[in-house]
Amino acid sequence: MEEEDPTPVPNAEARTSTGLPRTEGTLGLEEAKEAILKYEGVFELTSTQEVTAREKQFSNQEQKLRTRMSKVKHKIAVISGKGGVGKSTVTVNLAVALAMHGHADNIGVLDADIHGPSVPRMLGLTGHKLQVGPPGAFPASGMLGIKVVSMDFLLPDENAPVIWRGPLKMTAIRQFLSEIVWGDLDILLVDLPPGTGDEPLSIAQLLPEMDGVVIVTIPSKVSQGVVKKSITFARQVGMPIIGIIENMSSFICPHCGKKSDIFESGGGQKIAEELNIAFLGSIPIDQEICEDADKGKPFIVEHPNSAASKSFMEIVKKIEDFLKKRHDIERR
Ligand code: ADP
Numbered sequence: 001m002e003e004e005d006p007t008p009v010p011n012a013e014a015r016t017s018t019g020l021p022r023t024e025g026t027l028g029l030e031e032a033k034e035a036i037l038k039y040e041g042v043f044e045l046t047s048t049q050e051v052t053a054r055e056k057q058f059s060n061q062e063q064k065l066r067t068r069m070s071k072v073k074h075k076i077a078v079i080s081g082k083g084g085v086g087k088s089t090v091t092v093n094l095a096v097a098l099a100m101h102g103h104a105d106n107i108g109v110l111d112a113d114i115h116g117p118s119v120p121r122m123l124g125l126t127g128h129k130l131q132v133g134p135p136g137a138f139p140a141s142g143m144l145g146i147k148v149v150s151m152d153f154l155l156p157d158e159n160a161p162v163i164w165r166g167p168l169k170m171t172a173i174r175q176f177l178s179e180i181v182w183g184d185l186d187i188l189l190v191d192l193p194p195g196t197g198d199e200p201l202s203i204a205q206l207l208p209e210m211d212g213v214v215i216v217t218i219p220s221k222v223s224q225g226v227v228k229k230s231i232t233f234a235r236q237v238g239m240p241i242i243g244i245i246e247n248m249s250s251f252i253c254p255h256c257g258k259k260s261d262i263f264e265s266g267g268g269q270k271i272a273e274e275l276n277i278a279f280l281g282s283i284p285i286d287q288e289i290c291e292d293a294d295k296g297k298p299f300i301v302e303h304p305n306s307a308a309s310k311s312f313m314e315i316v317k318k319i320e321d322f323l324k325k326r327h328d329i330e331r332r
Contacts, residue, residue, distance in 0.1 A: 026129040029154040029162070032172065065178035065206065072108065072185045074323050075207050076242065079234070080216040081226030083194040086247035087216045088113070089293055090283070091191040092122040093309075094214070095146050096298040097316040098187055105145030106186040110176055112203060113193040114162050114169050117152040124296025128153050136181045143298060149180050170202040177206055187323075195226075196233040204237035211326055212242035214280065214319070219246055219267030231275055242322050243278035244268045245315060251285040252307070278322075281315040283308050 069075070078094070080087040091109060099107045111119035120126050123142040130137045130153045139147035151162055151172070164172070182188065190207075192200045204210070213234045217227040227244070234241050246268025251260045262285060272279035283289075286308045292299040300309040 077190040077213045099144035108147040108188040111150035117150040120152045122293045166198040173202045212240040218248045220263040243280035246282040249282035
């Protein structure tokens with residue numbers, strides 16, 4: 001008798017035109033990789049029929065991506081020059097703040113950090129697996145109905161690394177946008193890995209209608225230096241810049257109330273002024289931001305009256321103003 005697979009993968013014969021499986025089940029990393037390799041044409045094309053079939057696949061998927069993304073009113077990418085500055089923390093808390101600010105059940109987060117996905121952990125969705133049904137794969141639903149998709153949902157366990165090159169990552173991101181049943185959303189936040197590599201470039205190419213990018217930095221001079229590269233990158237690929245957020249701006253001791261500028265302070269504002277970009281706000285260092293992220297509990301829900309939560313809510317208002325102005329300009 002055949003051993004029962006604890007995480008059933010869909011039948012390989014029953015694929016959609018793009019490679020992702022058609023039947024119901026749970027999608028795993030190997031399954032996704034196989035589908036992507038097949039789709040990307042890593043196997044040699046031997047006949048003109050095959051070339052034509054592949055071209056048809058591309059155009060089908062492009063069409064699907066456009067259809068799915070046309071239901072998402074706004075798309076915002078969150079980027080940073082360096083890792084560890086709190087980009088995912090900011091993405092998650094902005095998603096929650098937006099959901100609390102009248103967009104419950106209408107916010108999506110695409111964790112496009114293929115090698116270091118951390119959004120699921122921060123939203124308490126670790127261990128979730130992508131469920132596949134006839135229309136495509138379904139995002140996980142987190143707090144306040146936030147829809148989340150992450151590479152993490154395809155990994156066999158949280159220690160498994162993804163060792164993929166550029167084209168494979170671009171195809172994975174394309175499939176996340178076209179094959180996931182995102183449904184109607186007000187805002188899709190895309191959490192990108194630090195720097196200006198394959199993933200940000202893929203997103204810039206796949207979502208030319210991107211409303212804008214939010215850039216996260218810490219105030220240190222080292223971080224300021226690299227964040228300028230992100231700004232130049234966004235300008236070069238034609239993504240509007242919504243503004244800069246300075247994270248880990250200062251630390252207020254919970255015992256004595258003394259303020260310490262651990263990474264200095266004001267660096268984000270300085271860059272914003274220098275490069276003529278909006279400054280969205282500063283988030284202080286708060287031990288509970290870190291503790292809540294580790295527990296999978298969004299900080300802003302747990303500590304709504306903290307200085308950092310208030311700052312997140314102010315930033316959300318500025319982002320909404322930006323989107324509204326952009327929308328008004330487009331309608332003229
Ligand atoms: P990135 O996405 O830029 O790599 P993360 O969002 O993963 O960074 O944050 C790195 C670490 O710093 C995490 O442990 C997170 O909880 C913590 N962190 C982020 N912002 C703050 C903050 N303002 N105060 C305290 N800890 C923070």
